[in-house]
Amino acid sequence: MVAESFEIRLPPWLSARLVAPLQATSASERARFAIDLAARNIEHGTGGPFGAAVFQRASGKLVAVGVNLVLSTGLSCAHAEVVALSLAQRALGTPDLAPFDLELATSAEPCWMCLGAIHWSGVRSVIASARDEDVRAIGFDEGAKPADWTATLRERGTAVAIDVERDAAIAVLRRYAASGGEIYNAGE
Amino acid sequence: MVAESFEIRLPPWLSARLVAPLQATSASERARFAIDLAARNIEHGTGGPFGAAVFQRASGKLVAVGVNLVLSTGLSCAHAEVVALSLAQRALGTPDLAPFDLELATSAEPCWMCLGAIHWSGVRSVIASARDEDVRAIGFDEGAKPADWTATLRERGTAVAIDVERDAAIAVLRRYAASGGEIYNAGE
Numbered sequence: 001m002v003a004e005s006f007e008i009r010l011p012p013w014l015s016a017r018l019v020a021p022l023q024a025t026s027a028s029e030r031a032r033f034a035i036d037l038a039a040r041n042i043e044h045g046t047g048g049p050f051g052a053a054v055f056q057r058a059s060g061k062l063v064a065v066g067v068n069l070v071l072s073t074g075l076s077c078a079h080a081e082v083v084a085l086s087l088a089q090r091a092l093g094t095p096d097l098a099p100f101d102l103e104l105a106t107s108a109e110p111c112w113m114c115l116g117a118i119h120w121s122g123v124r125s126v127i128a129s130a131r132d133e134d135v136r137a138i139g140f141d142e143g144a145k146p147a148d149w150t151a152t153l154r155e156r157g158t159a160v161a162i163d164v165e166r167d168a169a170i171a172v173l174r175r176y177a178a179s180g181g182e183i184y185n186a187g188e
Numbered sequence: 189m190v191a192e193s194f195e196i197r198l199p200p201w202l203s204a205r206l207v208a209p210l211q212a213t214s215a216s217e218r219a220r221f222a223i224d225l226a227a228r229n230i231e232h233g234t235g236g237p238f239g240a241a242v243f244q245r246a247s248g249k250l251v252a253v254g255v256n257l258v259l260s261t262g263l264s265c266a267h268a269e270v271v272a273l274s275l276a277q278r279a280l281g282t283p284d285l286a287p288f289d290l291e292l293a294t295s296a297e298p299c300w301m302c303l304g305a306i307h308w309s310g311v312r313s314v315i316a317s318a319r320d321e322d323v324r325a326i327g328f329d330e331g332a333k334p335a336d337w338t339a340t341l342r343e344r345g346t347a348v349a350i351d352v353e354r355d356a357a358i359a360v361l362r363r364y365a366a367s368g369g370e371i372y373n374a375g376e
Contacts, residue, residue: 113304
């Protein structure tokens with residue numbers, strides 16, 4: 001049987017969170033929002049310890065959210081960043097987010113797939129919390145990224161801030177590992 | 189309005205093609221199948237000039253197909269490889285394709301996002317037709333890929349064959365450019 005479609009849908013606990021409009025004005029607040037999504041994703045058992053959110057850069061209005069849904073959807077592309085950026089595109093009705101001047105907050109540095117996905121999305125700014133090494137420390141692979149991923153994105157017109165609320169993000173990663181959360185990597 | 193789901197669905201002309209079981213035993217035949225999908229995607233006006241297909245490596249039985257659906261879905265992640273690999277995962281019910289020993293044929297070298305997506309999917313072998321430079325020659329960006337993307341995948345356990353039916357793939361890319369097909373890149 002050849003499949004003809006696939007859908008990625010936010011889990012019910014996350015949909016319920018989105019009833020009221022949300023706004024986060026500072027980088028720190030946006031980072032904490034993404035990290036909180038990662039923490040709740042663990043609590044609800046809906047995926048890996050990663051969260052992401054897309055905001056209007058100037059106003060801080062929430063545009064889209066994402067959490068890692070690889071295990072619950074059965075799709076290896078369902079990383080938090082891909083989910084959040086795709087939902088932003090769905091909400092705005094275009095594959096190019098550049099004209100909207102948006103900012104992506106991600107609870108951990110993007111892997112190599114998400115680095116490409118970030119660039120193709122046209123999102124103009126990225127806030128990352130945990131570092132690559134923090135993610136690898138609990139056993140997840142991040143892939144063959146460029147030596148300086150921040151420079152790679154900046155050269156292509158995307159602003160990058162790293163280490164924003166890094167300690168809080170590390171605490172969530174450690175909680176996942178300590179709780180026996182599944183560490184899945186390619187072909188293992 | 190915050191979106192809660194997105195779906196990627198093959199266009200009707202492609203669904204119709206999948207009624208009969210398909211098999212492609214040689215690398216050349218698998219490559220031509222992916223290139224043919226790219227050509228039909230142009231004819232039907234359903235996306236960019238890129239096609240991909242997933243086969244059982246040993247038998248050549250078709251497992252999944254994909255075409256570039258960025259413009260028709262409004263999602264920048266809807267590259268042919270991501271579509272085909274996700275549909276293979278949907279068909280097989282798992283995010284890890286490694287145990288199934290599958291081969292991905294793609295009408296053009298993967299971009300940086302798809303390189304990561306290929307690795308995370310657990311697909312064990314890749315056949316690529318047009319080269320990065322062929323894709324860039326008609327104006328598409330391929331992103332900041334590793335200097336030798338084939339070595340990067342091989343080191344991680346994925347076999348790679350390049351230039352398989354390259355001329356046929358180049359012809360399709362040129363046909364798209366000559367027909368005035370839209371060249372979309374990030375934030376332009």
